[in-house]
Amino acid sequence: MGRVMALDLGEKRIGVALSDPTRTIARPLTILPRTSRRAVVEALRRLITEHEVEKIVIGLPRSLSGAEGPQAQWVRREAEALARRLPVPVVLWDERLSTVTAAAYRALRGARRREPLDAEAAAVILQDYLEAQRAPEPREDPPSE
Template sequence: MGRIMALDLGEKRIGVAISDPTHTIARPLRILPRTSRKAVIEALLRLLTEYEVERVVIGFPRSLSGEEGPQARWVRREAEALARSLPVPVVLWDERLSTATAEAYRAMRGGRRREPIDAEAAAVILQDYLEAQRARGRDPSLSGATPFA
């Protein structure tokens, strides 16, 4: 069983998190600078190979009411482009409050506030995805996520 990777897409940085091989625990992996789409895809392809990733989950920033605003539409376009370039399935997963949750976890651990939180936010997104799939008793590739063909 391969790992699952999560991305927290931003205009300047991309937070990356990775699951363990059993799809139980998510951990922050790194932050990728967004220099160009080509550079991002090359970096992601290296990570997919290095960590034997079978699926990529991308945080989808719906508003608290569930609506898709401008940021969600931008993420959807970026996710579609990544899905065309990556050799594994790509799914969107609701990320509402993931950054706030990551900041709360960081504060409890006494982490530094000035460092970017993107990778921790990606780990929150991924952990939520893993737990939701486990609670449904389903393969993480099924239901609750928006796939791209």
């Protein structure tokens, strides 16, 4: 089983997170500067090969109500462009509150870094995805007589 990578797409930076080989734990990996699409694709291809990644999860920003606004539409377009250029499947995953959660985790650790939260937000997205994949299928209640 290969690793899963998550991306937190931004207009200036892309946060990258990676799962362990068992797809149990997500950790922040790096932040890629968004210089050009070509540079981003090349960097992602290197990371995919280096870490034996089998899937990429991209955070889809939705409002608290679940609606998709202009930012979500932009992410969808970017994800589609990346999916055409990368050698692994790309899936979208709801990222509501991932940056807020990442900031809270950072505060709990007592970290006061001024670095961007992009990679940590990607790790939050990925951990949520991994846990959802491990969740048992809901069992149907037996029919009542």
